[in-house]
Amino acid sequence: MKTTNLENPVRLEWLLQQNLRLDARPYVGGAFDARDLLKLLTVPTDTLASLTTGHAGGLYNGPIFRRIFVNDRQHGVPFLGSADMLESDLSHLPLLRREDAESAKLAFLRVSPGTTFISCSGTVGRVVYARPDMVGSWSSQDTIKVVADPERIRPGYLFTVLASRFGTAILINSRSGTGIRHLEPAQVADLPIPRFGGDVEGRIHDLVEEAAVLRAAYQRKLVAATEDLFTSAGLPELIDLDWHARPRDLGFSVNAADAVTLRALNHSPRARWVADRIRSVPHRTLSDICSNGEISSGSRFTRVPAQPGHGSLLVGQRQGFWMRPEGRWISTRDSPDDVNAADETVLIARRGTLGESEVYCRSILVTGSWLQFAYTEDFLRVASGDSDVPGAYLFALFRSGAAFRLLRSLSSGGKQQDIHDVLRGDIPVPVCTPIDRERIAETVRSAHRDRDLADRREDEAFAALDAAVEGATR
Incomplete structure (x- = not known):
């Protein structure tokens, strides 16, 4: 209590x-x-509403509207919900129908540079700064948009105050509602923003901007690595797999059905087409590549709580795809040895449903600063046992839309799906030349170094704000 x-x-x-x-x-x-x-600060403060500009004064969420999603990028625009804005890889954002997005009713929801998002429905008070690769997307009504007036304040500094321990405490405790929590722009309009002058605010802004640029570079390099893999393997048609444009899996027959699986989804013609295309070029099976490595789920275990800083942060399926994962701290002393993951292990979300927006069958790579985290048994761990096929190379494949659809076709179970423990070993992996593999893997590693550096720059911005507050307290 x-x-x-x-x-x-x-x-x-x-x-x-x-x-x-x-x-x-x-x-x-x-x-x-x-x-x-x-x-108690000896420096002046301004209210949040006095520092914003634009639609509705620069502090707004948006109208409730019917969301109609499409599959064709020509007819849709990327749509950022309150959970989507947290993701590190924005390749799989849902597409809001362009006709609706560009209408007079919703056009103002287009994301502009320097915008800060505050989640304002359900889980309230998460704060995200718009990265360059978010610009041009549309944001949902479940986030408050804070558009800084550049004549009065630097947007990176304003984000840092809102996302700091001072800002989040005020935001979270300004919410209302019972079953579903809400936060309205009017409830945060008078939030006090301390002013420390151009040098301090400018430095903090520059750190946040650098972090945003690095996160966009992370995204760009991952996309480039996947495109490089398919191009080098002679499979350019898998780069932008238009899954829904292909004929639906209706009325097909299978001659080689056996006792391993009789489920129609596991024999999907569209998925077989992807697998056959990969098998048409030099390839190896996943079980062969990982014969001296690992293809398994982590152990089930009892979570023994620990204080932050003692033990490890436990990352689950949903949080694993965020820029900065959240979770609870657990005691590693009371957890199995495999609760952590080896360097360059590919983690695949292995439980969920078949909804298009679900993370089920999406992949992440454990490397760099993420080696310190613990991971739940809801991830399928794929660790290469062959140094010629590094985990970073495998990740360039498994993050692709083609691999996602192939993994989805291996589903087993009822309401909660899982990846079939026999069929997963037969996944074909295209094998490019050694030079190509090393280049692709290095692009992925460079992307993750950018992600780690972005985290450090953001942490430096928060530390600079804390130091300024402590130095100006009476």
Whole structure:
């Protein structure tokens, strides 16, 4: 149970500011502590609403509207929901129908450079800065858009304040609602933004901008690595697989059905076409490549909680695809040895349903700073046992749309799907020349180095803000 801080107890003026709201969250969640700390600063503060510009004053979410999604990029625009904005790889964003997006009702939801997003429905208070590769997408009504006025404040600095421990405490505890939490622009309009002058704010902005550019470079390099793999393998038709344009899997027959599987999905003609195209070029099976490595799920285990900084952060399927994963800390001493993953292990989300927006059968690569995390048994771990076919090369394949569809065709189970434990070993992997493989793998490694550097630059921005606040406190 969380109780009030006796050194800073709940005051009558707090109750009056909340219109005598009597649930405990606003008073013990840290929001008033954060506001009181900001009042102690020797530097001036401005309200958030006074620093924004644009549609509705630059602080808005959007109307509730019917979302109609399409499969053809010519007729759709990338759509960022409150969860999509957290993802590190934006290759698989849903496409909102262009006709609706560009209408007068929704045109203002187009993402512009320097925008800060705040999740405002359900899980409230997550803050994300618009990367260059987000610009031109459309954002959902489940996020508050904060568009900084460049004449008054640098957008990277404004993001840092909102995403800091001070800003998030105020944002989270300003929410309302019971079953589904909500946050409205009017509830954050008076959030205090401390002003430290051009040098401090400019440095923080530059760090955030550098992080955003690095995250966009991460995305660009991954896409380039996958395209390089298919081009080098002689499979350019798999680069942009137009899955839904191919004939549907209706009325087909299979002559080689055996006891391994009788499920129609496992014999999908569209998926067989992908596999046959890969088998038409030099290739090896996944089980062959991983014979001295690993193709398995992690062990089931009891999660023993630990304090942050002690043990490991446990990353699940959904959080594994985010820029900065969230999760709970667990004791590694009380967890199995395989709770961590070896360098360049490909993790494939192995549980879920067949919805187009589900992460089921999507892949991530464990390397760099992500080696410190623990991972749930809901990931299929694919570790190469052959140094000539590194994990980074495998990831360039498994992140592709072609591999995603091939993995989906290997589903087994009822409501919750899993990847068939026999069929997965037969997945064909195109084998390019040694020079090509090393070049592709190095592109993937470079992308992940950019991601790690982006995290460090963002952390430096938060540290600079904390130092400025501490230095200006009376």
